[in-house]
Amino acid sequence: MGGTSEEVTTQGLDGLAERCAQYKKDGCHFAKWRSVLKIDKHTPSFLSMVESANVLARYASICQQVSPARCTLSFTYAYVQ
Numbered sequence: 001m002g003g004t005s006e007e008v009t010t011q012g013l014d015g016l017a018e019r020c021a022q023y024k025k026d027g028c029h030f031a032k033w034r035s036v037l038k039i040d041k042h043t044p045s046f047l048s049m050v051e052s053a054n055v056l057a058r059y060a061s062i063c064q065q066v067s068p069a070r071c072t073l074s075f076t077y078a079y080v081q
Contacts, residue, residue: 020066
């Protein structure tokens with residue numbers, strides 16, 4: 001992610017509404033999305049935390065628009081030594 005110390009952001013929201021609609025037709029009633037945060041002395045940065053929260057919120061919104069089914073959001077922490 002630009003402007004950070006080699007931090008990353010979750011991608012893959014393009015076409016998510018269409019994929020969710022197909023998954024629902026196929027019988028799926030649960031969705032899970034993870035976002036990774038790099039943890040060390042100077043990270044995660046504020047930018048990384050905000051971007052990750054925004055991506056998770058957009059994901060949840062898309063899932064809820066397609067089908068008000070259960071959706072789980074979580075952060076995965078990557079510890080750096």
